[in-house]
Amino acid sequence: MKRYLVTGGAGFVGSNLAFALERERKAAVTVLDDFSSGDWKNLSGFGGTVITARVQDACWHDKAGAADAVFHQAALVDTTVADQRAMMEANVDGFRSVLDYAAKNGVKRVVYASSAAVYGNSKCPMREDQVPTPENVYGFSKAIMDNVAREFAEAHKDMTIVGLRYFNVYGPREYYKGKMASMIFQLYRQMKAGKRPRIFKFGEQTRDFVYVKDLVRGNLNALDAKRSCVCNLATGKPGSFNEVVEALNKAMRLDLAPEYFDNPYSFYQNRTQADLRQAKALLNYRPEWSLADGIADYVKIMEKEAAAAVHV
Numbered sequence: 001m002k003r004y005l006v007t008g009g010a011g012f013v014g015s016n017l018a019f020a021l022e023r024e025r026k027a028a029v030t031v032l033d034d035f036s037s038g039d040w041k042n043l044s045g046f047g048g049t050v051i052t053a054r055v056q057d058a059c060w061h062d063k064a065g066a067a068d069a070v071f072h073q074a075a076l077v078d079t080t081v082a083d084q085r086a087m088m089e090a091n092v093d094g095f096r097s098v099l100d101y102a103a104k105n106g107v108k109r110v111v112y113a114s115s116a117a118v119y120g121n122s123k124c125p126m127r128e129d130q131v132p133t134p135e136n137v138y139g140f141s142k143a144i145m146d147n148v149a150r151e152f153a154e155a156h157k158d159m160t161i162v163g164l165r166y167f168n169v170y171g172p173r174e175y176y177k178g179k180m181a182s183m184i185f186q187l188y189r190q191m192k193a194g195k196r197p198r199i200f201k202f203g204e205q206t207r208d209f210v211y212v213k214d215l216v217r218g219n220l221n222a223l224d225a226k227r228s229c230v231c232n233l234a235t236g237k238p239g240s241f242n243e244v245v246e247a248l249n250k251a252m253r254l255d256l257a258p259e260y261f262d263n264p265y266s267f268y269q270n271r272t273q274a275d276l277r278q279a280k281a282l283l284n285y286r287p288e289w290s291l292a293d294g295i296a297d298y299v300k301i302m303e304k305e306a307a308a309a310v311h312v
């Protein structure tokens, strides 16, 4: 039986991954989390063990023991946090701690979450070999993680370090992210409450939204990557906020017109779009969920949860 460690496993992406490893791969999974933004309810029904610790501290290294691979998702994910030291310690020192743990325990593969935030407002489609131009300390921390990974992989040729630059992820188990949950989730909640969905004028900005089921698939494929690399994970087909509202209306059987308002931000990404050639070549990654299908599936799940009062 394979053993995997999932850091940030009480969070949105980490919990989806922990369940996929357990249920699809029949693996023994250990979650490491400090429960700062995750929630135990994301792990309801989980059959593995949990280590409660901050990833940047070394106290958990011995407790975690050996593993076939680590999926490192733990991070300070609030992009509005201005405390640069806290962001760099959690994300960059946290990642160094994971690499140190892996080297000491004979773990040969580390798959970690990078982010499209490294690209800032650069031209589309965004490619992994572009010089990173992050617009906030969160994006900067992820760009530095990619540099740390590259240097570490060069120094440890027997290990495979795979960085995955997630674009805008949405899907089940993001409820506890609150204001950091996806716009798809926020708009669903507004519409569910009978309100018109509020979006910036005039809803034409686009995002490369990716359904968490595709993202989990990309992570699992990284177990077979032949070499260390950094790859985008997205759909490659951006959708506008107007299209999101249209898909939500259809899935929820509503007809609520968007309420447009002025964008208050001086900095704002008008477009994001991933170039997926590298992910296809190195991870055999092929996204299966279009925006409309992903939203339809997600709405079905949220409606079921609402009926069963899962989050109250």
Ligand SMILES: NC(=O)c1ccc[n+]([C@@H]2O[C@H](COP(=O)([O-])OP(=O)(O)OC[C@H]3O[C@@H](n4cnc5c(N)ncnc54)[C@H](O)[C@@H]3O)[C@@H](O)[C@H]2O)c1
Residues within 6 Å of the ligand: 007, 008, 009, 010, 011, 012, 013, 014, 032, 033, 034, 035, 036, 037, 038, 039, 053, 054, 055, 056, 072, 073, 074, 075, 076, 077, 090, 094, 113, 114, 115, 116, 117, 165, 166, 167, 168, 169, 170, 177
């Ligand atoms: N969701 C997205 O759209 C998106 C996009 C790009 C990148 N990412 C990256 O994906 C990863 C997972 O994000 P998510 O959306 O699931 O967020 P999340 O907040 O739901 O999950 C993060 C988890 O890490 C834990 N954590 C935070 N700091 C920790 C620390 N110092 N030590 C131990 N645990 C800690 C939290 O408690 C939480 O359970 C993160 O690395 C994030 O930067 C996410």
